Amino acid sequence: MTSKDSESADRPSETTVLPQPPAHKGTITKSGIILGPDGKPCRSCNSYRDMANMSALLTGGKAKSTALSKVTSPPPSERTDCPPDVEQLGRSTWTLLHSLSATYPESPTPSQKSDMKSFLSILSRVYPCWVCAEDFSSWMKQPSNSPQLDNQEDFGRWMCKAHNEVNKKLGKPEFDCNFWKERWKDGWKDGRCD
Numbered sequence: 424m425t426s427k428d429s430e431s432a433d434r435p436s437e438t439t440v441l442p443q444p445p446a447h448k449g450t451i452t453k454s455g456i457i458l459g460p461d462g463k464p465c466r467s468c469n470s471y472r473d474m475a476n477m478s479a480l481l482t483g484g485k486a487k488s489t490a491l492s493k494v495t496s497p498p499p500s501e502r503t504d505c506p507p508d509v510e511q512l513g514r515s516t517w518t519l520l521h522s523l524s525a526t527y528p529e530s531p532t533p534s535q536k537s538d539m540k541s542f543l544s545i546l547s548r549v550y551p552c553w554v555c556a557e558d559f560s561s562w563m564k565q566p567s568n569s570p571q572l573d574n575q576e577d578f579g580r581w582m583c584k585a586h587n588e589v590n591k592k593l594g595k596p597e598f599d600c601n602f603w604k605e606r607w608k609d610g611w612k613d614g615r616c617d
């Protein structure tokens with residue numbers, strides 16, 4: 424066995440990585456606050472803003488010392504090191520995901536394709552916002568949405584389509600995927616990223 428053979432033997436083949444349900448689940452309260460598996464408000468599933476609004480509604484504007492109010496106040500403006508809410512986590516994750524597509528090979532090897540397919544499958548199970556993970560996982564499972572990994576352009580456009588799916592769900596404007604490379608790889612033609 425060559426070192427290349429043993430390397431590929433250690434890797435999961437494309438067919439062995441089956442989509443699984445997200446690893447951690449919780450529930451959604453009637454008031455719309457997403458709880459984690461521990462029954463507490465899930466910080467990475469809600470925005471600080473939504474949790475603060477909900478807390479104000481529940482307490483009639485007065486803060487109470489409950490599990491909810493402990494995570495519902497927006498982070499004090501003087502702090503920049505608070506745990507991420509669903510929006511901060513999302514922005515950071517999209518930055519990673521689009522940057523992965525921007526540096527994906529033009530002609531990937533079978534094992535590079537397999538690695539990326541595994542990564543996306545695992546991400547859709549372990550993403551800390553469990554509702555986001557569930558939706559992302561079921562979207563990817565549809566045959567027309569399976570990751571396009573034959574080359575960098577296909578992957579960049581697939582990632583843009585995946586992100587637009589979430590944008591649509593959240594009522595945000597869709598991004599024009601013709602510009603994915605300017606946004607995430609080359610910089611805009613106006614030179615302001617140089």
Ligand SMILES: Cc1cc2nc3c(=O)[nH]c(=O)nc-3n(C[C@H](O)[C@H](O)[C@H](O)COP(=O)(O)OP(=O)(O)OC[C@H]3O[C@@H](n4cnc5c(N)ncnc54)[C@H](O)[C@@H]3O)c2cc1C
Binds near residue numbers: 513556582584586
């Ligand atoms: C896999 C995944 C699933 C998510 N699911 C949910 C969810 O179910 N509920 C929820 O509340 N939040 C979810 N989020 C978070 C959500 O997508 C946003 O990240 C968050 O709301 C912050 O949005 P934003 O407006 O700051 O910009 P983001 O949507 O985070 O985008 C960051 C930047 O990417 C660029 N961009 C936008 N769209 C595209 C695109 N299609 N292609 C290329 N570049 C683009 C823009 O320049 C934008 O400023 C999810 C995030 C991820 C990674």
